[in-house]
Amino acid sequence: MTIEEREKEIVEEFSMLSDWMDRYSLLIELGNDLTDFEEEHRSNQNLIEGCQSKVWLYAWEKDGLIYFMADSDAIIVKGIVALLIRVLNGRTPDEILEAPLAFVDAIGLKEHLSPTRSNGLVAMIKQMRMYALAYKTKLAR
Amino acid sequence: MNFPIDEIRKDFPILSRPVNGRPLVYFDNGATAQTPRQVVEAMDRVYYEYNSNIHRGIHTLSNLSTEAFEAAREKVRDFINAAESRQIIFTRGTTEAINLVAHSFGAAFMQPGDALVVSEMEHHSNIVPWQLLAERMQLELKVLPVLDNGELDLAALPALLDERTRLLAITHISNVLGTINPVKDIVELAHSKGVKVLIDGAQAIHHTRVDVAALDCDFYVFSGHKMYGPTGTGVLYGKAELLEAMPPWQGGGEMIQQVRFSGSTYNELPYKFEAGTPDYVGVVGLGAAVDYLQQLGMVAIGAYEKELFAYAVERLEGLGDLIFYGTAAQRGSLLSFLPEGIHPFDAGTLLDKMGIAVRTGHHCAQPLMDRFGIPGTVRASFGLYNTKSEVDALAEGLLKVRQLFA
Numbered sequence A: 001m002t003i004e005e006r007e008k009e010i011v012e013e014f015s016m017l018s019d020w021m022d023r024y025s026l027l028i029e030l031g032n033d034l035t036d037f038e039e040e041h042r043s044n045q046n047l048i049e050g051c052q053s054k055v056w057l058y059a060w061e062k063d064g065l066i067y068f069m070a071d072s073d074a075i076i077v078k079g080i081v082a083l084l085i086r087v088l089n090g091r092t093p094d095e096i097l098e099a100p101l102a103f104v105d106a107i108g109l110k111e112h113l114s115p116t117r118s119n120g121l122v123a124m125i126k127q128m129r130m131y132a133l134a135y136k137t138k139l140a141r
Numbered sequence B: 001m002n003f004p005i006d007e008i009r010k011d012f013p014i015l016s017r018p019v020n021g022r023p024l025v026y027f028d029n030g031a032t033a034q035t036p037r038q039v040v041e042a043m044d045r046v047y048y049e050y051n052s053n054i055h056r057g058i059h060t061l062s063n064l065s066t067e068a069f070e071a072a073r074e075k076v077r078d079f080i081n082a083a084e085s086r087q088i089i090f091t092r093g094t095t096e097a098i099n100l101v102a103h104s105f106g107a108a109f110m111q112p113g114d115a116l117v118v119s120e121m122e123h124h125s126n127i128v129p130w131q132l133l134a135e136r137m138q139l140e141l142k143v144l145p146v147l148d149n150g151e152l153d154l155a156a157l158p159a160l161l162d163e164r165t166r167l168l169a170i171t172h173i174s175n176v177l178g179t180i181n182p183v184k185d186i187v188e189l190a191h192s193k194g195v196k197v198l199i200d201g202a203q204a205i206h207h208t209r210v211d212v213a214a215l216d217c218d219f220y221v222f223s224g225h226k227m228y229g230p231t232g233t234g235v236l237y238g239k240a241e242l243l244e245a246m247p248p249w250q251g252g253g254e255m256i257q258q259v260r261f262s263g264s265t266y267n268e269l270p271y272k273f274e275a276g277t278p279d280y281v282g283v284v285g286l287g288a289a290v291d292y293l294q295q296l297g298m299v300a301i302g303a304y305e306k307e308l309f310a311y312a313v314e315r316l317e318g319l320g321d322l323i324f325y326g327t328a329a330q331r332g333s334l335l336s337f338l339p340e341g342i343h344p345f346d347a348g349t350l351l352d353k354m355g356i357a358v359r360t361g362h363h364c365a366q367p368l369m370d371r372f373g374i375p376g377t378v379r380a381s382f383g384l385y386n387t388k389s390e391v392d393a394l395a396e397g398l399l400k401v402r403q404l405f406a
């Protein structure tokens, strides 16, 4: 599945839920299900500190593709993190750098990506793209 | 009780706007209170009818503007029962007032090796200016601890007020715990040890009658935007003999008597501390906010808010799954809590979806958060226009949050 297809799939899942409570229920569920973060990576180096919540992000490269592992202390943030990973995991650096991530807006969660929210999500996406850029430079050598 | 709440709410047009499709329930008054028509209209009148720089021209508009500005100073003086209007210095807010004192009191009265005391419950605005001063002048900054229930550990205070200590800077009401500190007793104790006292009244000035003469404090500071006035305005009250002895902080127009390259002489109080063109429009608005509070009466406001607070305590405690921070015997105006097992960010985000504005996070009091070992709280802070049915909406909102997490 391409990034676009993946994003479309998420938009469709959310569009079935008309009530904001159902959408946030799903986010909370997605957040609760994101349990694969390995404790050894919970270091200050991998910490993205928002003013309101924290995000830990770890990335690695295998066969030219980038993978992510992340966690947050706030469940709603974690739910959005889970969606971002679902879209960006196992992609090439270029795909990650160019991903539009328009789905966040389309499912009514844009407010969480506003820089004023200070929940760490904006910084997390930036960090994901930084990892992509770093691996791209490394792979090109 | 004669408190015309329906009429009062009409003075605040913003209260009738919807948020996220729901009626707004505004419980973030501790951060900023909403502004009544009367205040906005007073500022409109300045711009539409007599806008002009103050203390400058001899023309009619400048005189009208100057009169309105100085009338606001007199209103503030009367409001806090200061002896003279020259003891009222207009600033941009609490933060600027504290920075002014930190700079000028430090320069006038402190020597390297001296000490300052703040409490563990202070807002960053009443910590960082003192830290900067302590670094600049090699002073010791000592901390008065907070007890588990959110009261100050007053038993520890006498030992902190030793012969090296010059100033104690302490909040009147905690912006996180709602604790009402016994500031009068604290001032008396400090003075008996020769220590001056600055009171941060940002969270108190609009909830309770503040009488600086009765408190006998050396400095009292507060912000316009938390007392239903405009943002960008604030007040420093100080004892005249201290203000007289303190050097100016910022230089510029208005604060000078004579400027020569061989040296300048400074204007008298309060102008010495009001460099440059002040926010004279905002100050007129602040004066209108004082009028608004005076018309309702601080006693009536206090009584109404006390009843509302008691109702909020009963209603939210009744939910059974909130952990409260700050359970002091004397407290009011706000409740800080954590729904068990739910991050404050999540609770605040979901409440916002229901049109309920609360503050979440560390409330600019990180040392206090560290003291309680938490990342932050949810804070519902009340104003004179809030109602019991809004408290009900919050309680129901918190139940919904709980359901979503079930």
Ligand SMILES: Cc1ncc(COP(=O)(O)O)c(C=O)c1O
Binding pocket: B030, B031, B092, B093, B094, B095, B096, B123, B125, B126, B171, B173, B174, B175, B200, B202, B203, B223, B364
């Ligand atoms: C106790 C206390 N002190 C100081 C401040 C700072 O006020 P301002 O930002 O208006 O200068 C606040 C505001 O949040 C406060 O609650």
